[in-house]
Amino acid sequence: MSLVSMTATVEQAAGERAAPKAGRARLLRPVLGFLLPVCLALFWELAVRMGLSNGRLVPPPSVIFNTFVDLARTGELQTHALATLTRVAAGFVCGVTAGTIFGAITGYSALTHRVVDPTLQALRSIPSIAWVPLFILWFGIFEASKIILIAVGVFFPVYLGVMGAVISVDRKIVEVGRAFRLSGAAMVRRILLPAVMPAYVISLRAGLGLGWMFVVAAEFLGASTGLGFLLIDGQQLGKPAQIVAAIVAFAILGKTSDWLIARVSTPFLRWEDRFARN
Amino acid sequence: MLVLDRVGKTYPNGVRALDGISLEVAPGEILVVIGGSGCGKSTMLRAISGLDTPTQGRVVLDGTVITEPHEEIGIIFQEPRLLPWLRVADNVGFGLEDCPKAERRARVATTLQRVGLTDKARVWPRELSGGQAQRVAIARALVPRPQVLLLDEPFSALDAFTRADLQDHLLALWADLKPTLVMVTHDVEEAIVLADRIMVMRPHPGRVYEEIACDLPRPRDRQSAAFDFAKRRVLAALDRSLDRAIITEDGETRAAHGGGMWW
Numbered sequence: 001m002s003l004v005s006m007t008a009t010v011e012q013a014a015g016e017r018a019a020p021k022a023g024r025a026r027l028l029r030p031v032l033g034f035l036l037p038v039c040l041a042l043f044w045e046l047a048v049r050m051g052l053s054n055g056r057l058v059p060p061p062s063v064i065f066n067t068f069v070d071l072a073r074t075g076e077l078q079t080h081a082l083a084t085l086t087r088v089a090a091g092f093v094c095g096v097t098a099g100t101i102f103g104a105i106t107g108y109s110a111l112t113h114r115v116v117d118p119t120l121q122a123l124r125s126i127p128s129i130a131w132v133p134l135f136i137l138w139f140g141i142f143e144a145s146k147i148i149l150i151a152v153g154v155f156f157p158v159y160l161g162v163m164g165a166v167i168s169v170d171r172k173i174v175e176v177g178r179a180f181r182l183s184g185a186a187m188v189r190r191i192l193l194p195a196v197m198p199a200y201v202i203s204l205r206a207g208l209g210l211g212w213m214f215v216v217a218a219e220f221l222g223a224s225t226g227l228g229f230l231l232i233d234g235q236q237l238g239k240p241a242q243i244v245a246a247i248v249a250f251a252i253l254g255k256t257s258d259w260l261i262a263r264v265s266t267p268f269l270r271w272e273d274r275f276a277r278n
Numbered sequence: 279m280l281v282l283d284r285v286g287k288t289y290p291n292g293v294r295a296l297d298g299i300s301l302e303v304a305p306g307e308i309l310v311v312i313g314g315s316g317c318g319k320s321t322m323l324r325a326i327s328g329l330d331t332p333t334q335g336r337v338v339l340d341g342t343v344i345t346e347p348h349e350e351i352g353i354i355f356q357e358p359r360l361l362p363w364l365r366v367a368d369n370v371g372f373g374l375e376d377c378p379k380a381e382r383r384a385r386v387a388t389t390l391q392r393v394g395l396t397d398k399a400r401v402w403p404r405e406l407s408g409g410q411a412q413r414v415a416i417a418r419a420l421v422p423r424p425q426v427l428l429l430d431e432p433f434s435a436l437d438a439f440t441r442a443d444l445q446d447h448l449l450a451l452w453a454d455l456k457p458t459l460v461m462v463t464h465d466v467e468e469a470i471v472l473a474d475r476i477m478v479m480r481p482h483p484g485r486v487y488e489e490i491a492c493d494l495p496r497p498r499d500r501q502s503a504a505f506d507f508a509k510r511r512v513l514a515a516l517d518r519s520l521d522r523a524i525i526t527e528d529g530e531t532r533a534a535h536g537g538g539m540w541w
Contacts, residue, residue, distance in 0.1 A: 176359050178329060180373045181347045190375075194363040271363040271402050 059241040067241040083225035091150025099158025107166025146218035153214035154207040161203020165196035201265040286334035295321040297483035306456040310473035318484020319462040352424035358411035360403040367399040373422040389417045409440035429461040480519040487519040
């Protein structure tokens with residue numbers, strides 16, 4: 001047997017031995033992340049069961065779970081979740097539409113940028129919650145003011161993201177489009193749009209995160225439905241389990257919607273040269 | 279026939295990059311433009327491509343004045359400038375949007391085969407080496423079958439082996455399709471490998487300094503005495519163009535320095 005083939009055999013054997021180990025490690029890694037919260041939950045559950053605490057202000061996991069199931073069984077949870085979801089969706093669509101249009105225009109035209117951007121940046125520095133009293137005066141206490149507040153929250157990250165992305169499109173790539181005599185529309189479709197896509201997806205996700213933040217603020221202010229209402233209701237009636245159940249619902253919805261955007265955008269971003277490929 | 283008629287370019291800040299360049303390039307000819315930095319080589323190429331418009335004079339291709347990018351003129355830049363969101367085959371077919379799908383696929387396939395990258399058709403640009411990426415860029419420019427192909431220092435970022443390899447590739451493609459080539463380079467050896475005619479430019483403002491015909495039979499042997507002689511001639515012209523020549527005792531003009539790469 002020659003030296004080369006020998007080394008190959010040795011390496012192969014080593015590879016075979018290492019393979020199952022690597023597989024197990026890959027399965028174990030996400031499990032490790034669950035270790036701490038599960039231990040804490042178990043510890044608290046046991047502490048309450050053993051009478052070390054009455055668990056009235058910090059309900060044990062089993063009570064939270066039962067509350068969650070009860071709320072779901074009566075259909076209350078679904079009603080409130082749907083109300084919140086509708087508001088976030090409406091606000092998100094409005095905010096993204098406005099943010100995309102303004103961002104694209106200010107990114108594309110230097111003149112518009114000089115005229116419009118300073119005002120928008122000034123507005124951005126206002127904490128958006130500060131708008132609430134004004135929005136209620138202007139748009140009433142019902143859905144309109146809530147949706148607009150959410151839209152304002154979504155608008156800024158999307159606006160900034162789109163504007164930045166359009167400004168930083170590589171001049172050299174645009175020149176390739178010019179050399180192939182692309183018309184304005186074709187230039188947008190074949191060069192600019194794909195070029196800004198990665199930054200756009202990131203700004204959408206940032207916007208959605210802010211949308212979920214602002215829906216809570218909006219629902220604290222005189223709503224009779226929504227997960228935010230469940231929070232306030234739980235506080236006023238002294239039902240901490242209901243508060244935590246609503247928080248859990250927020251977490252699930254927020255994570256799912258974010259995952260959805262990431263998922264839908266994956267096929268458009270497969271070309272990206274990422275730092276970390278997994 | 280590609281004609282430059284007293285083409286000049288003065289930038290808005292008053293810098294005169296190009297001053298009255300007049301030039302005729304015959305169909306199928308390979309013209310290599312060489313010269314010191316700031317001599318307006320790239321400016322001239324961009325004026326021919328229609329990406330920039332000259333401030334004086336005009337560029338004419340077969341009776342059409344070029345003021346914007348023209349379908350019969352392709353350009354290859356110093357960097358490959360591939361679109362990272364398109365796979366190699368789609369990058370190559372970028373200029374064929376209006377073509378029927380079947381024809382486009384066939385033309386992309388033949389061109390990829392010509393540059394030897396058939397197996398890379400489904401690959402993303404980021405997975406290519408520098409030389410492969412530049413080959414894809416050449417294929418992309420050639421697929422619409424332009425009459426004139428402009429090359430702006432296309433191989434200057436590559437290592438010596440890859441560069442020589444791509445020069446041979448380019449010559450093979452040229453022999454196939456016979457487009458007019460106008461190439462800008464820094465590399466004297468590259469100029470002599472490729473050119474039918476070498477145009478030496480001098481800077482401040484950019485002007486034609488000297489034209490040197492290069493009629494060595496192809497393929498050209500980089501080691502031959504004739505090749506070496508041509509190289510010395512071009513180097514000497516370059517040095518004279520920069521007023522750096524040394525007159526030796528017997529009255530012969532000698533290059534102030536040797537070396538294949540000339541910057």
